[in-house]
Amino acid sequence: MKLGASRHSIVLGLFCLGFGILLAATHGVTAGDIASRASEDRLNSLSQVLPAELYDSSPLDHVLELTDGEGKAVKVYRAEKAGQVTGVAYEILGTGYAGEIRLMMAVDAAGRILGVRVLAHKETPGLGDKIEAKKGDWILRFTGLSLGQPEESHWKVKKDGGEFDQFAGATITPRGVVAAVRRGLEFFRANQAQLTEVKS
């Protein structure tokens, strides 16, 4: 019996060792490619909100780590051209009907929105998913707006007395997105000096 138990342990152990080595090898072979795919993806989502003519070197090389009002870390990608900060892009989080909505937004040096795009969400298909640029132009409405335009108190959906359209059958989703974008702008205002200062 004792011999049997140790034999099983050895068999199981050998399999774990063998497949562990296989996984390590696979990881070793693929790690470099996966990392470069991930940065391509990031550049891709950045280029949707940051126009390429705003920068002369990749925003991925100008990363700033800040903390927002709630103490969460925010990774800021800066677009720099000829030594000037022309815009900043960062991820914001909204709360939708079915959980978190991840968005990427870009703001120019004066605090005007350059663009907002949804990166990931779990909203109801056909109702809440009109926030995707692919499914409607609602999200493009933010471009050019800032905290003074419209007034800060009007950064709400129409149902709540604000300026932004809700969708038929879906109010919670746009409400979450509008609130997230407003928080994003407040984050920019609170950190404007640091965000736009050029380090030499």
Place this chain on the structure above:
Amino acid sequence: MSADYRRIVKDGLWDNNGVLAMLLGLCPTMAMTTSATNGFGMGLATAVVMAASNLLVALFRNHITQEVRIPVYILIVAAMVTVVDLTMNAWMHELYKVLGLFIPLIVSNCLPLARLEAFASKEPVLPSLLDGIAMGIGFTIALTGIGAIREIVGSGTLFADASLLLGPAFKFMEMRLLPESSNMLVMILPPGGFLVAGLVVVGKRMLDLRAGKAIQMGGAHSAA
């Protein structure tokens, strides 16, 4: 027994189909059949994992002792899933962006495990490999079919985004069959998965009855 290959293929594709006859692997079936393309991709990834793990278990079947076989099977399936996950992320990145979230789900699919226990642990390498491939393709057919029905009724399209999965050459497969206004949203929400999967199982059994075959109840004795 002398390796009845035709039987194995027929079992995998139709008679003993993982989803339609054994009712195994329903978790990814429900989650991934919101469109034909998603179902197809999930089916293919599962087929690769099943073929590889069936092959490995058959190869080592004389060394895997009875008492630790379940942990070893799970280890093998999980390792194969991770290998598929990493290689797809690195070298088939477009596909990975569509399917990436769901590949880890294959580990929780009991169909690969059921085939390891019921087939690959007892049979030689070649039949086991074939069984994995046939079962995997059968799974793919079931998922693509259920996905196609849900997509046509729910979104009015068929094979939407197929070019993301298969490359730009397959753009021609993407079509719109019904206008957007006639969409039945419920079909691409979770209840639609149960409705369509149930109806497809009924359809398969009716076809089998008409062909005069006894209905297989293979799922009853397998791990669920």
